[in-house]
Amino acid sequence: MFDVPRRVRLLAGAVLPLALLTGCGPSAATQGGAGDSGELVFASIPSEESTSLEQDFEPLIRMLEDRTGKQIRMEKATDYAAVIEGQRSGKIDIAMYGPLSYVVARNNGVSITPVGAQTEGKGKPPGYQSFGVVPKDSPIRSLADLKGKTVCFVDPNSTSGYLYPKAGLAEAGVNADRDVQAVMAGGHDASALGVASGQCDAGFATDTMINELLPAQGAIKPGDLRVVWKSEMIPGSPAAISDDLDPAVKQALTDGFRDANADYLRQHGYCEGECQISGYWGFTPVDDATFNSVRDVCAVTRDKQCTGG
Template structure:
């Protein structure tokens, strides 16, 4: 009888402990905060990601809040400071965090394009009526980068132009940052710069802004007609950016987020498309090794060891 009572008490204690453990991470993380990169109108970003907020609230059982940043650095610093739990980053943004603290965030997955590739391109564009149709014709003209922490909007085009023997400071009459991809395109359309750089999948219908990317997002929101611009240069393939989660968060929470987001494309396809700037095939699990080329590129660009 004593054994039976002891066994029952032990079993009950184990069940209580298991239940307590199951709730521990929610006590530790009562709010799951998602950082949204700058680069487009804040109201548009919040609207596009509202479905993700609701989707994760239902699956995690905690409040989910969206935090749009004015620039890429805001999201990066929010993750490093423990003020955000989750965010989508460009490859260069992730590399910037990694070089400050390799253990700060964990890449979970990236986006697979409609052709099955895991990359995209940086492109240089000009106004269609500018008469500038080649990179050579951009010499002595002004260029808008997107953001200093953008892979396609600064790091890669800057590095690839230098590899071609073009020193941007000398080649262009002026360079500056547009405050984000969308803002840089608008600045070019308004005549503030002669050209700019942004990101695109490079696959699909060019008249729609391709299948995915900043151009597609702007076309979908009637902010751009592709007949208004010339694409005059394209980079080599760039690794698609990761969705990352803070590595110090409970493993159960990390696993729940990963599982939920990997199912998003089948459970709510419209939401998947809304938060991915156009059409994509799905998500693909990745690790930090996937970004080693970009990490090395950023290390060289910044002189970081």
């Protein structure tokens, strides 16, 4: 199995069974607000290649500690359900979400505000696209041609590898539950390779997987797969803060995430060299409306993943 970028894994595991947050005790939000505590809890799900969350986010944490005057403690979450429950119960003050899990949290009454979404480079939008691909010599020209075909998806809980493609199919008049033979490949790489090997007539994977990762690995050659569909831009993974925090702390965190990028952190002595934040260049400002496209896709698909049910 080829290495899948962190952003892909974050989206693929958007809603999983509830699990406990590792070692997470009462946070500032459960003790009368951050103004009454010197500590904030920041939760994230580690990437597969991560050796330490503290190391992944270290420049950002140092900067936010200076901005807020609070110590920030990183906590490892086992899945997004744990992140959602942790912010609901007041045990997490700052959290990293996938776009779908953020929408699920808001749908379930968790009082949070997004303050930034991850972006891979300066000037790049905080998001990416899902591609529908077929072999280069396939007669398939659009999603409407997929009726009766074998189609590779990533996983039912994948935003980009299932939810957005399912909505695209519906708009093309194809019911993903009845009109195609669905194969859950288990990964964006496996979905694309299933098409390349002939296991599937078509499949879905992220733009980066098709354009960059698999060609770089030598798993496919440029042009082996032809793109017949592109999703709209899928929002990047957001950082969200608890609405129960002291207003001054909330503002400091909001302002901090606006400056949370490799250039700023390097210039102000928080890091040297490449200076990435958990594999990304940094964050770009977003608000709740940024994720309306996810809500629109949920309205089309009506999938249980959208409610966390």
